[in-house]
Amino acid sequence: MELVRLVETFGEHSDQVMKYQVLLVNSLFFRIAAVDKLIKIKWVKTSGVDLEHLVSRKEDDLSC
Numbered sequence: 001m002e003l004v005r006l007v008e009t010f011g012e013h014s015d016q017v018m019k020y021q022v023l024l025v026n027s028l029f030f031r032i033a034a035v036d037k038l039i040k041i042k043w044v045k046t047s048g049v050d051l052e053h054l055v056s057r058k059e060d061d062l063s064c
Helices: 002-010 015-025 028-039
Strands: none
Touching (some): 015 028
8 A cells, every 4th residue: 555655746757655565575475475465366376467466385286
């Protein structure tokens, strides 16, 4: 929500917005939260335009 507020205040291409985006991208917590949110969405298991889809660790065959 902070990013949305910055865009509304300063515009999409402002330095303040860019700095906050870089801060979020470099945040491990933010990236983990984003992936966690994505994997809980039903359509995430559908393949994309490249006919590939992400597989969770539970679906991987990790037996050696």
